[in-house]
Amino acid sequence: MPEAVETMDGWYCLHDLRKIDWAKWKKASEEERRQAVDEIKTMLREWEEVSEARDGSHAFYSLMGQKADIILMILRPTMKELEEIELRFNKSKFAEFTTPSYSYVSVVELSKYMSKPQDNPEDNPGVRARLKPKLPEWDHICFYPMDKRREGNDNWYMLPMDERRQLMYEHSLTGRKYAGEIKQIITGSMGFDDWEWSVTLFAKDVLQLKKIVYEMRFDVVSARYGEFGPFYVGNLLKTDDIPAYLAV
Ligand code: VOV
Numbered sequence: 001m002p003e004a005v006e007t008m009d010g011w012y013c014l015h016d017l018r019k020i021d022w023a024k025w026k027k028a029s030e031e032e033r034r035q036a037v038d039e040i041k042t043m044l045r046e047w048e049e050v051s052e053a054r055d056g057s058h059a060f061y062s063l064m065g066q067k068a069d070i071i072l073m074i075l076r077p078t079m080k081e082l083e084e085i086e087l088r089f090n091k092s093k094f095a096e097f098t099t100p101s102y103s104y105v106s107v108v109e110l111s112k113y114m115s116k117p118q119d120n121p122e123d124n125p126g127v128r129a130r131l132k133p134k135l136p137e138w139d140h141i142c143f144y145p146m147d148k149r150r151e152g153n154d155n156w157y158m159l160p161m162d163e164r165r166q167l168m169y170e171h172s173l174t175g176r177k178y179a180g181e182i183k184q185i186i187t188g189s190m191g192f193d194d195w196e197w198s199v200t201l202f203a204k205d206v207l208q209l210k211k212i213v214y215e216m217r218f219d220v221v222s223a224r225y226g227e228f229g230p231f232y233v234g235n236l237l238k239t240d241d242i243p244a245y246l247a248v
Pocket of ligand 1: 109110111112113114146148168171172174175176178179182183184186197199201212213216217222226
């Protein structure tokens with residue numbers, strides 16, 4: 001039986017994607033709109049304080065295309081805290097003008113493919129920091145869920161550990177070419193959501209998102225074993241820019 005790789009798990013993660021009901025938003029009174037904007041700005045400011053205290057992190061972006069208008073990605077030490085945030089957002093004035101379009105529940109995950117058997121990577125402060133990452137405020141985000149294929153001869157879960165390790169090593173070499181251009185957060189979601197992992201990429205230059213995903217398509221681990229869900233791409237929505245984004 002192939003051996004399962006051990007994972008290290010960090011902060012819990014919720015991706016919450018919503019559409020804005022622009023027709024309803026336009027019909028709302030100026031007072032209602034002001035209240036909704038103030039409330040969302042207050043929430044974000046409070047989350048910025050949580051982030052500064054290193055008790056969590058979040059990202060807020062507007063999305064391109066018609067699948068959704070906004071994405072909130074939030075990281076917290078417990079699932080309970082994620083629930084409180086989701087509930088608070090749902091009960092806010094602003095939520096009255098949104099409809100849910102997609103959500104994803106997972107936990108920041110690093111696997112031990114690259115670590116030596118005698119080492120405990122969690123002793124390494126760099127590894128611990130990656131399990132509780134501060135999400136970068138880079139201009140662009142790309143989010144998608146993915147699986148490893150289990151089909152006939154292309155079954156990731158039937159490969160021996162050494163083969164999987166080698167394929168992950170090759171994957172890491174492609175990834176490293178994008179150091180400084182792309183920051184990736186991989187979260188595991190087996191038992192939590194419909195796909196096995198979520199991939200969230202941050203980029204300063206939006207084109208680098210296309211380039212890394214394209215180049216990785218040729219890594220055997222993606223070419224042969226990768227299956228992908230919907231892709232979402234968007235632009236940073238800074239708290240101070242929210243009134244302009246929502247102005248009608
Ligand atoms: C910025 C680039 C980048 C870099 C440097 C990088 C490196 C690494 C390393 C070293 C490791 C293994 C150890 C660990 O840290 O877990 C991983 C792990 C993983 N990756 Fe990755 N990845 C990147 C980027 C990156 C991308 C763009 C994708 C999507 C693939 C695509 O085709 O669309 C991805 C996927 C994953 C997944 C799903 C896993 C977990 C697989 C599993 O079976 O456990 N990843 N990844």
